Amino acid sequence: MKENQSPTRAKIIAAAERLFYAEGIGRVSVDAVAEKAGVTKRTLYYHFTSKDELIEAYLTARDQPNLALFRRWFETADGTVADKTKAIFLNLGHSASHPRWKGCGFLRTSAELASLPGHPALKVGAAHKKRFESWLAATFAEAGIGSAEPLARQVLLLLDGSFAVTLLQRDPTYMDAAGDAARVLVGTALRQVRGRRPIEESNQLSLKLDNESSR
Amino acid sequence: MKENQSPTRAKIIAAAERLFYAEGIGRVSVDAVAEKAGVTKRTLYYHFTSKDELIEAYLTARDQPNLALFRRWFETADGTVADKTKAIFLNLGHSASHPRWKGCGFLRTSAELASLPGHPALKVGAAHKKRFESWLAATFAEAGIGSAEPLARQVLLLLDGSFAVTLLQRDPTYMDAAGDAARVLVGTALRQVRGRRPIEESNQLSLKLDNESSR
């Protein structure tokens, strides 16, 4: 297997990440990726058997870094779980103000490949969003929220909705609106917890890190 | 001007609607649209100056029918405004169960053309979603809701989120989750209205129409 990370393979994936995210997978040729990576096309095809496999590798490479970024945004925010949830949207709104921001690479790839169910890249994208949803649900459950799973699902829907709408309208204030809705939903669930067993939700002090661009 | 609807032009747009929605604009050639419409490519280029103009015409043709469908789903549902809002998601979930359903054509086009800001088709898409948001806001305001605009925005975010997530996961139950969140948000706003001036929200009897596929 050549699944390991040879430097050349890593360079190719890095080039694919930048180009596929910036232009969309259909508008980027294999030649362009090879050129950006500084290798010949034949070398690219030595490391990947097809363009489809390269697309899959592109999303696989984004999976963990994206999740880590969301987690960090959540964990470094002040306030209740509801406030911390909203912090994800605030940070995302900041990212979306950057002209190079182009929404969520997973969702955009899913839109482009919608006519190819079963495409390996779609499985990677679906698994990525599931992991995010599961992490949210676990975090909510830890805070004592009973309906953690449906709540996590609703927050995911708001998040992906704000990706889609902000990309279309090019207006990051939609992120704030989604964050408000998420804070209301999480806050309501949280108040039910406190009703049963008081306090327990602590105000965590934390750094406010500057955000990177999120994909 | 040939902006009017000659039968040939209408045939071409109808073919474009089916193919672009089913496969995505990047994966459909102008030749394929011409063939599906039963005209030569040169005839297509007689009616449209470029593929981009054809894409724009495709979304323009979907604008009013889609809005009308959502309105009908809302208006024909029983219950409060919150219930009627949720009905949109329920109907959409039903549409999404069909194997030919491929999400929202406006959002998918926006994802494909994300690297071309200012593309005419993107303006059509943005205006379409704005019209939906405005209609929702007006409907909420009519029901006496004070925060009609932010509320409409939140429902839009849930709607487009459910388009994106349901397409990726191929699981229409996400539509139900989004509908629940929307019902909670609208219901909360509605209860504040009732708190100030009681009743006023009537249970409207109405037919439950069977839905068409929504794009």
Added chain:
DNA sequence: TTATGTATACCGTCTAGTGAGTATATTATA
């Protein structure tokens, strides 16, 4: 000396868009 990695050069196919010409209908003129 065998496996890994890279390069040059190429193939067949598909793409958006065009050049040049034609059938038909309507209008203007004698």
Added chain:
DNA sequence: TATAATATACTCACTAGACGGTATACATAA
């Protein structure tokens, strides 16, 4: 009323280039 001119709506055949992918050869290192 017959004829000439013009506009509309369409077709066939083509271009120039981009596309994904490959055959072959050469280099390097264990």
